[in-house]
Amino acid sequence: MAKNAEVESSYSGRIRATKIFRTIICVLLCIISIFPFYLMIINSTLDSITIKAGVHLLPGSFAQLGENFTNLMKKAEGVGTSLWGAMLHSAIISVPATILTVYCSTLTAYGLTVYNFKLKNAAHTFIMAIMMIPAQVSIIGFMQFMMKINLYDSYWPLIIPAAASPATYYFMKQYMATGLSLEIIEAARIDGSGEFSTFNKIALPLMKPAMATQAIFAFITSWNNLYTPSMMLTDTAKKTLPMFIMALRSEQFRQDYGVIYLGLFLTVLPIFIVYFTLSKYIIAGVALGGVKE
Structure with a gap:
């Protein structure tokens, strides 16, 4: 003993x-x-x-912080839009783009998980193949297409394509493989629930942790996107925040490090807000998964 x-x-x-x-x-x-x-x-x-x-x-x-902020506002006068205007433009793009990315990707993953049809595997393979194509390869054709339909130099080319996100789809499909019970979907159908009603009222609440995770990634990607807005937006009054920061990159601006760090802080502040707002759903999902196991 x-x-x-x-x-x-x-x-x-x-x-x-x-x-x-x-x-x-x-x-x-x-x-x-x-x-x-x-x-x-x-x-x-x-x-x-x-x-x-x-x-x-x-x-x-606080006096030095105020001085840095004043200098930042002064340097922004020659850019064509204000700091707050650039943040507003980024928000106009990022918020609907994030919603489209998460909702449409979840809907696509739901369709390829719940339904069985002949081209199911082919559709999955096609979506995965799109991940191999860099945005730089298709940007010229995309610009020409936007010009033909009169959407060039507008926010729509930066919002609508967000509905097709292969990476988000793949994450949601993998999550549904273990986190979505098909028996619940079948029970809802037996009770007379419509397909979209079942998805919106039953599947989406079960996917909250995964959707919150992908919403954070999608918002950060859209908020920090510089390449596509630089190609699609020519009007200086429509500059997004990354374009605004790039426009301020003169030699004089580089030497004022206090202003640089303040500009960077204001740039990432909305990302912090989104993360801390959605992180509670991630934590709740992890806790729920631990209880189930």
């Missing part, structure tokens, strides 16, 4: 040491991930000379 107790004690000690080691690693990884953002926020409250002097962990004064 004493020997068994000694073995159990040794085993418990190893488990405790493993948990402590994992916790330390997770904390270190967390710090490494958060530290660049922390420095960005701190540097946005400092002047350029202080930033050049070395790394600072304490924030500067």
